[in-house]
Amino acid sequence: MKVVVNLKAYPCDPVEVATAARDVSEASGVPIAVAPQAAHLERVAETGVETWAQHVSPVEHGSHTGSTLAEAAAEAGATGTMLNHSERRLKLADIDAALSAAERVGLETCVCANNPDQIGAVAGLGPDAVAVEPPELIGTGTPVSKADPDVVTDAVEAAADADDSVAVYCGAGISTGEDLTAARELGAEGVLLASGVAKADDPTAALEDLIAPLE
């Protein structure tokens, strides 16, 4: 199981979370990536943790003020990127162009979507992974893997129908080892989470609890 920790724009110390994720990942062998704000990519990557952008723009070098250029994210140390997060949604054509931008510089890609139908559509674009995250469960602490298990199994099926080489992750409300185990049993190969780690008093303890069933 892969773990992606999305720091969103939470007021946590990105280097503290990154260091905790690096240490827990190294000790357990569980792959854990941290996705900070674009401005924090370099500091996070310097810890040695697997570093992902939260988004890259569907553009090339040029007159695109305010963009997060895939080249800049990669130069800062990112090796992967999320795209189309529910809080940073894109049109299908822009997801396609952002995937091309990420592929141009070799970033691993995970396209988020709200439901299984959208998962089928974005899996067809050929990302490395897709992640189903029902927006109504994000930030609630109620795990998608328990509250809405059909969303995960239907997403796994929709992705396999479109392209069975695309990995399926799930997210929203995931915080404990039990939530992660439930996700795995539904066919997910990874989880995306945010508040359970970014808002934790002790990010190391939160991550250790999350991945305990995998050890």
Ligand SMILES: O=C(CO)COP(=O)(O)O
């Ligand atoms: O949006 C999410 C991860 O990208 C999930 O957020 P929470 O873990 O806070 O529910």
